[in-house]
Amino acid sequence: MYRRPAPDLLISRGHVLDVATGEHIRRDVGVRDGRVVPAAALRDPRIVDASERTVLFGLWDCHAHPGSLMHDPTGDGYFEGTPARTLRALANMSDALQAGVVGMRILGETDEIDIAIARATASGHLIGPRVLPSGLALHTTGGHGHAYPRDYLRMMYFDKVDGPDAIRRSIRSHVEHGAQWIKVCLTGGLFSEHEAVDDAQLDAEELEVLMRTAAARNIPVAAHCGSPRVAERFAQLGGRSIEHGYALDEAAAASMAANGTWLVPTISVSHDEEMMRADGWPAHAIARAKDAARAHGEALRACVAAGVRIAIGADLNPISVRLHRELELLEAAGMSRLAVLHAATAGGRMLNGVGSSTAPTEGDSADLIVVDGNPLDRMAVLREPSAVIVHGRIATAGIA
Numbered sequence: 001m002y003r004r005p006a007p008d009l010l011i012s013r014g015h016v017l018d019v020a021t022g023e024h025i026r027r028d029v030g031v032r033d034g035r036v037v038p039a040a041a042l043r044d045p046r047i048v049d050a051s052e053r054t055v056l057f058g059l060w061d062c063h064a065h066p067g068s069l070m071h072d073p074t075g076d077g078y079f080e081g082t083p084a085r086t087l088r089a090l091a092n093m094s095d096a097l098q099a100g101v102v103g104m105r106i107l108g109e110t111d112e113i114d115i116a117i118a119r120a121t122a123s124g125h126l127i128g129p130r131v132l133p134s135g136l137a138l139h140t141t142g143g144h145g146h147a148y149p150r151d152y153l154r155m156m157y158f159d160k161v162d163g164p165d166a167i168r169r170s171i172r173s174h175v176e177h178g179a180q181w182i183k184v185c186l187t188g189g190l191f192s193e194h195e196a197v198d199d200a201q202l203d204a205e206e207l208e209v210l211m212r213t214a215a216a217r218n219i220p221v222a223a224h225c226g227s228p229r230v231a232e233r234f235a236q237l238g239g240r241s242i243e244h245g246y247a248l249d250e251a252a253a254a255s256m257a258a259n260g261t262w263l264v265p266t267i268s269v270s271h272d273e274e275m276m277r278a279d280g281w282p283a284h285a286i287a288r289a290k291d292a293a294r295a296h297g298e299a300l301r302a303c304v305a306a307g308v309r310i311a312i313g314a315d316l317n318p319i320s321v322r323l324h325r326e327l328e329l330l331e332a333a334g335m336s337r338l339a340v341l342h343a344a345t346a347g348g349r350m351l352n353g354v355g356s357s358t359a360p361t362e363g364d365s366a367d368l369i370v371v372d373g374n375p376l377d378r379m380a381v382l383r384e385p386s387a388v389i390v391h392g393r394i395a396t397a398g399i400a
């Protein structure tokens with residue numbers, strides 16, 4: 001480790017928010033060696049004055065593509081290579097960190113950029129969010145992701161898998177290379193003209209082999225999935241999270257709830273028309289998104305009603321802006337503010353196996369934010385945290 005050890009921290013006089021109960025209780029929080037500890041255990045701590053402020057777990061983007069240009073209408077991405085994409089990912093992640101994002105599950109990134117960054121931030125070489133990488137997303141020939149306006153000339157963006165042998169080989173290779181999630185595209189999406197959000201792109205045998213191989217290697221699977229019937233089957237086979245869930249219905253939600261399958265709704269991709277226009281989405285994609293929006297909102301509400309666990313993903317870039325917008329749109333779509341805060345913070349930790357607490361508690365990994373006011377009163381206070389602490393280290397100049 002190149003960095004000096006982090007000093008102990010005493011986050012003093014803040015109100016600690018429990019995102020399950022909404023309790024907002026004044027108490028000091030100690031941090032040592034990356035973990036929350038009692039204040040009495042600290043040695044010569046650096047003081048973070050949190051008077052009149054709220055202390056809570058930081059935000060998680062559970063569906064990130066930090067190096068992606070998304071729709072790239074100018075075609076800039078055509079000729080770039082891995083170094084340029086890596087730098088853009090790092091800049092995006094550093095900006096997100098300043099906006100309170102302490103954790104990311106990266107679901108599809110090129111050339112193992114995500115795996116390298118995950119190792120660098122976990123080891124302390126680099127200050128950045130805690131990262132759970134998935135390497136290349138899996139899809140079939142002609143599957144979701146193919147109809148972007150261009151394919152990269154030099155970089156692979158997906159692992160194309162057709163048939164059980166290719167699927168087994170891909171999952172085992174991901175494990176060997178250090179992926180911590182498998183991302184697979186099970187159905188179509190909004191952007192491509194040749195597919196629908198609820199078509200099935202793997203056959204039954206391929207899906208079963210995928211889930212069996214991942215289970216044998218103990219790696220969780222996240223599925224881009226819009227179809228209710230495919231989601232139902234994925235949940236029955238032990239799938240850990242459904243991404244987007246455009247057309248989920250009550251039966252799919254019931255299956256997800258019964259099998260402990262999470263939903264990461266990414267509601268912005270069908271609801272944020274301002275973003276689509278600003279990002280240069282083609283007209284057919286905007287039309288499809290608007291068509292999908294009503295069902296997407298209903299799918300979210302069906303999952304909330306069924307008790308499906310929810311975590312939050314931006315999917316879009318820049319993460320700092322899009323993730324905060326996602327929180328607002330989820331509230332507007334029918335989640336309570338407390339449920340949104342839970343999904344955005346503790347939900348990300350739980351989905352990624354980081355911890356099950358809903359307020360910073362002794363022994364928890366110290367990935368925390370300090371904000372000016374109570375986000376239950378005004379969610380916008382999350383946008384500019386006074387302090388961000390990740391891996392137990394202060395990542396912002398802030399108030400310390």
Ligand SMILES: [Zn+2]
Nearest residue numbers: 063065107315
């Ligand atoms: Zn995505």
